[in-house]
Amino acid sequence: AMDTDLSSQDRKDLDKFIKFFALKTVQVIVQARLGEKICTRSSSSPTGSDWFNLAIKDIPEVTHEAKKALAGQLPAVGRSMCVEISLKTSEGDSMELEIWCLEMNEKCDKEIKVSYTVYNRLSLLLKSLLAITRVTPAYRLSRKQGHEYVILYRIYFGEVQLSGLGEGFQTVRVGTVGTPVGTITLSCAYRINLAFMSTRQFERTPPIMGIIIDHFVDRPYPSSSPMHPCNYRAGEDNGAVYPSVEDSQEVCTTSFSTSPPSQCVFTVTKAHFQTLPPVVTDTLKVPVMGLAFSHQLSNSRLSYQPAALGVGSADMGYPVLFAGGLNAAHPHQLIGPGKEGGIPPIPSQPAHGTQADQERMCTPLDGVHYSAATPSSSEDTETVSNSSEGKCGSPHDPLETIFIRKVGAFVNKPINQVTMANLDIPFAMFAPKNVELEDNDPMVNPPESPETESPLQGSLHSEGSSGSSTGNTHDDFVMIDFKPAFSKDDILPMDLGTFYREFQNPPQLSSLSIDIGAQSMAEDLDSLPEKLAVHEKNVKEFDAFVETLQ
Amino acid sequence: PRRTCRCVPSRAAPAMNCRAEVLEVSVEGRQVEEAMLAVLHTILLHRSTGKFHYKKEGTYSIGTVGTQDVDCDFIDFAYVRVSSEELDRALRKAVGEFKDALRNSGSDGMGQISLEFYQKKKSRWPFSDECIPWELWTIKVNVVNLANEQERQICREKVGEKLCEKIINIVEVMNRHEYLPKMPTQSEVDNVFDTSLKDVQPYLYKISYQITDSLGTSVTTTMRRLIKDTLAL
Numbered sequence: 001a002m003d004t005d006l007s008s009q010d011r012k013d014l015d016k017f018i019k020f021f022a023l024k025t026v027q028v029i030v031q032a033r034l035g036e037k038i039c040t041r042s043s044s045s046p047t048g049s050d051w052f053n054l055a056i057k058d059i060p061e062v063t064h065e066a067k068k069a070l071a072g073q074l075p076a077v078g079r080s081m082c083v084e085i086s087l088k089t090s091e092g093d094s095m096e097l098e099i100w101c102l103e104m105n106e107k108c109d110k111e112i113k114v115s116y117t118v119y120n121r122l123s124l125l126l127k128s129l130l131a132i133t134r135v136t137p138a139y140r141l142s143r144k145q146g147h148e149y150v151i152l153y154r155i156y157f158g159e160v161q162l163s164g165l166g167e168g169f170q171t172v173r174v175g176t177v178g179t180p181v182g183t184i185t186l187s188c189a190y191r192i193n194l195a196f197m198s199t200r201q202f203e204r205t206p207p208i209m210g211i212i213i214d215h216f217v218d219r220p221y222p223s224s225s226p227m228h229p230c231n232y233r234a235g236e237d238n239g240a241v242y243p244s245v246e247d248s249q250e251v252c253t254t255s256f257s258t259s260p261p262s263q264c265v266f267t268v269t270k271a272h273f274q275t276l277p278p279v280v281t282d283t284l285k286v287p288v289m290g291l292a293f294s295h296q297l298s299n300s301r302l303s304y305q306p307a308a309l310g311v312g313s314a315d316m317g318y319p320v321l322f323a324g325g326l327n328a329a330h331p332h333q334l335i336g337p338g339k340e341g342g343i344p345p346i347p348s349q350p351a352h353g354t355q356a357d358q359e360r361m362c363t364p365l366d367g368v369h370y371s372a373a374t375p376s377s378s379e380d381t382e383t384v385s386n387s388s389e390g391k392c393g394s395p396h397d398p399l400e401t402i403f404i405r406k407v408g409a410f411v412n413k414p415i416n417q418v419t420m421a422n423l424d425i426p427f428a429m430f431a432p433k434n435v436e437l438e439d440n441d442p443m444v445n446p447p448e449s450p451e452t453e454s455p456l457q458g459s460l461h462s463e464g465s466s467g468s469s470t471g472n473t474h475d476d477f478v479m480i481d482f483k484p485a486f487s488k489d490d491i492l493p494m495d496l497g498t499f500y501r502e503f504q505n506p507p508q509l510s511s512l513s514i515d516i517g518a519q520s521m522a523e524d525l526d527s528l529p530e531k532l533a534v535h536e537k538n539v540k541e542f543d544a545f546v547e548t549l550q
Numbered sequence: 551p552r553r554t555c556r557c558v559p560s561r562a563a564p565a566m567n568c569r570a571e572v573l574e575v576s577v578e579g580r581q582v583e584e585a586m587l588a589v590l591h592t593i594l595l596h597r598s599t600g601k602f603h604y605k606k607e608g609t610y611s612i613g614t615v616g617t618q619d620v621d622c623d624f625i626d627f628a629y630v631r632v633s634s635e636e637l638d639r640a641l642r643k644a645v646g647e648f649k650d651a652l653r654n655s656g657s658d659g660m661g662q663i664s665l666e667f668y669q670k671k672k673s674r675w676p677f678s679d680e681c682i683p684w685e686l687w688t689i690k691v692n693v694v695n696l697a698n699e700q701e702r703q704i705c706r707e708k709v710g711e712k713l714c715e716k717i718i719n720i721v722e723v724m725n726r727h728e729y730l731p732k733m734p735t736q737s738e739v740d741n742v743f744d745t746s747l748k749d750v751q752p753y754l755y756k757i758s759y760q761i762t763d764s765l766g767t768s769v770t771t772t773m774r775r776l777i778k779d780t781l782a783l
Contacts (some may be wrong), residue, residue, distance in 0.1 A: 039618035042633045042749040044601040046611040055616035055633070127595050128721045130617055130630045135714035139628065172718055175725035358692060447569045 006180045010114040014179055017114070020051045020073050021122045022081050022102055025129060025186065026066040026155060027056055029083045029100050032133035033151045052123035075104045077182065082161070084154045085138055087145075096164035097138040099192040104159070105185060109178030121177040125186060126301040128175045135174065136190045165191045341351070434506040568683040571723055573716050574690040577709050577776075578702065579659070582652060582691060584622040585713060585748040587644040589630035589689055590665055591755070592717050593619070593722040594641070596724045597667060598632050598752040602743070615750055626710035629717065634710075634750045644757040651761050652693060659693025661761040667753045669731050681756075686728055 006014070031038050040055035050056075066081075075081050080103040088094040112118055133139060142151040162169065174186040535542070577585050600613030618705070631638065648663045655661070665687040671680040696702050705732035734742045745752045 035623065037628075040616035040633060042600070042616040044613040044749050045602065046600065046613050048616040053612045055614045071663055081643055116733075124724060124727075128618075130725060131592050131595060131717050133695035134619065135717045143628070172722065173725070339597060399578050450586060452715070494632055 001266065006114070010180070014114045014118065014181065015074060017119055017122060018184065020069075020178075021126070021184070022065050022075060023058075023063055024054075024056050025100070026103055027058055027062055027135055028085055028126060028129050029085070030059065030062045031057070032139060033085055033153065034129075035142050035145045035151065052119065052126050054123060054126055056126070065155050068155045070159070073526050074155065075102050075157075077104055077106055077183070079158060080160050081105070082156050082158075084156065084164075085142075085150050086152050086164075087141060087152070087215060088137075088152055089522045090147075091147045093329075095166075096191065097151075098136060098188055099160065099162055099165065101160050101186070103185045103187075104182045107178065107183045108180055109183070112180060113179055118177060118179050122184075125175045125177055125184075129186060132172060132188065135194065136188060162189050165189055166193065168192060171356065237319045262457050306387065345441055414416055567598065567729060568686055569728060570686040570688065571687050571719075572688045572690065573719065574692070575709070575712060575716065576692040576694055578696055578705050579653065579693050581622075581624045581705075581709055582626070582649045582693065583642075583645050584625050585709065586663055586689065586691070587631075588620075588622065588625075588627060588629040588713055589687075589716055589720070590641050590645070592720050594627055594637065594689055594752055594755070595632050595667060596720070597755070598634075598750045599743075599748075599751065602739060604739075605727050606736060610736075610780070613751075614680075616750075622710075625707065625713065626706050627713045629713075630705050634747055637750060637752065638746045641757075644759075648759040651759065653690070657759045659695075660691065661759060662688050662690045663757065663759040664688045665755060667755050670754065672741065678717075683694055684731060690729060720775070758771075 040057060042055065043050075046053075070081060073079065080101050082102075083100040085095060085098040085100070087094045088096050138151070141149075145151050168190050171187055173187045174188065278331050288362045319412070573589060575585055575589075590777055595617065598615060602610045602612060602614050604610045618633050619628055621628045645663070646662065652659055652661050666683045667685040668681045668683040671682055679723055694705075696705055708774050731742045739745060742754060744752060744754050
């Protein structure tokens with residue numbers, strides 16, 4: 001069988017590598033969406049604690065969430081680790097932006113050396129991940145978060161769900177690493193259009209939007225009761241029984257330990273979370289609330305930038321911080337399209353008893369202190385999350401697919417019939433400020449070239465067969481869409497065929513017309529000495545050039 | 551006798567097993583530096599390791615490579631580079647020279663910058679060491695001139711998007727896990743890696759560039775002459 005070829009030490013090492021690779025993958029992705037520039041230092045002397053020889057900080061809550069999602073398992077066939085990145089606006093609307101998938105397939109590479117080649121390739125893959133996380137559209141969105149929207153994350157383990165990304169999502173592969181037990185694949189599926197999915201859906205939305213606005217603004221918090229709570233603990237989804245937070249299967253005793261928690265500080269507020277009852281309706285896709293935070297990883301200081309997610313037009317001063325480090329039934333992990341949603345919305349006013357907490361969240365943190373959710377909090381939230389559990393049989397909610405296009409950013413297809421009634425629509429800040437901008441864009445619509453018949457072409461034709469192969473019209477040529485690798489038409493969005501047809505009938509050369517001909521001849525003669533001088537200067541280069549021709 | 555015109559050939563002659571990748575970008579003059587740095591740093595991120603520390607019995611440990619985000623000023627783009635000031639300085643120097651050469655060459659503004667990874671093969675005296683390239687990256691640059699601010703703004707975004715594609719292309723190549731030099735013993739390490747930096751260790755590399763402009767101009771003039779001559783007949 002498979003395992004007999006792999007020594008037990010190798011197997012142990014491989015499992016450890018994959019586990020820490022998964023944890024580091026999550027760190028890289030989440031850190032790339034914090035909205036801040038990341039900077040870590042190189043160190044020539046090995047510290048023994050930097051996995052894959054890369055300085056990637058470990059945000060404790062993120063590691064905690066990842067470990068909880070994995071629950072002691074490793075990515076395997078059919079069991080992928082997914083990091084979902086979504087955006088949530090100040091009005092409470094959210095949409096999924098990306099799903100990062102760490103998958104394992106069955107293709108094994110028996111010959112490969114675990115402790116050496118696999119390790120180095122995993123390191124290379126993490127570098128690729130660092131690079132790729134900066135080039136998907138969500139990166140730029142995440143750098144601008146904080147005022148009108150925030151970026152959230154959610155980790156889940158099991159089957160990949162891409163339906164929340166809307167139509168036409170694109171995939172980018174970060175890389176693969178073959179191992180003796182299978183091939184690890186890391187990829188990202190991302191939404192490309194912040195646009196209305198279809199005008200039909202747009203027409204359907206106004207009444208639903210009314211409900212949503214009501215729902216989030218008028219209903220004082222926390223008075224709502226869940227209607228269709230969600231059940232993340234439903235074992236059938238991921239087939240795992242969740243152990244307690246202290247994972248006894250954890251094997252992290254070697255010098256390959258992750259960075260000590262003192263390097264990263266993150267405050268959680270358990271009290272705050274306790275007062276967040278879930279609010280669910282059956283027509284509403286409940287927004288995802290992951291750990292919404294925006295902080296700087298520099299030295300050991302963290303300062304919060306309160307993400308002003310108020311509700312409706314309420315005062316935006318309430319920071320968005322939600323307790324992390326809670327148990328698996330924590331609602332913040334629950335949202336998925338067509339699935340369940342048990343997330344309480346962000347309240348507009350601080351709930352009772354959290355005044356002190358609120359202040360704590362707002363102040364910058366000095367030095368190094370680390371307050372994690374205590375085990376008791378997980379028990380307390382049990383009641384909260386239990387009440388929010390249950391299946392949500394919501395039909396496909398049109399809200400989740402309504403977006404407004406931002407002109408010029410990450411738009412692949414032009415949207416023609418988009419009309420904004422008012423700015424009360426979701427994602428209003430993405431509404432195009434100037435719709436006609438793209439129509440006037442010379443890059444998109446290059447000016448028409450004149451269609452005059454040039455005497456040059458005429459004379460070539462009248463000379464009969466003077467080598468011109470365009471006997472009849474340009475339509476004799478069938479231009480194949482030629483897409484050479486790494487080489488694209490960068491500025492003008494024309495393909496080769498269009499370009500050819502556009503420029504096949506150029507206007508008459510001015511130097512060829514009789515009256516101008518004489519003038520240009522004179523100019524030529526005048527510039528001749530100058531040109532000769534230049535050429536004489538470059539004689540050596542010409543000679544070299546001639547050499548190469550022979 | 552009529553001469554056919556063609557571009558100046560690349561001076562780097564790839565060896566048998568040297569894989570060659572070509573990337574092309576069209577940028578505005580002021581974007582050249584950032585675009586080149588973004589591409590070169592992304593490649594070197596994948597082609598640098600931590601410093602090796604050899605221990606007894608031929609084993610070695612590897613230092614840690616830090617990374618940092620860089621925002622471009624003239625392009626809507628950000629990239630990750632290795633945290634090494636020495637490496638950054640070396641790349642900036644090379645790119646600066648390339649940019650100056652492009653600017654001084656005339657209005658056409660076409661050139662290419664090459665990043666070649668090589669191994670040294672020591673030869674016995676009196677022969678000098680051989681440099682055997684194993685990977686060659688060529689970035690072809692076309693400098694465009696834009697007329698107004700609106701076009702420049704669009705160019706910022708478009709070049710940003712194009713660079714995103716280039717990064718994806720680079721990562722695709724890196725993921726092929728094709729030939730890499732064997733990890734060297736202590737005595738051989740300088741034949742494979744650049745050990746002169748204090749915090750990171752890239753594979754041995756060299757950067758060169760060419761400007762393809764000066765002959766380009768004369769090509770245009772010659773062609774015009776040919777056409778005129780033809781008509782005069």
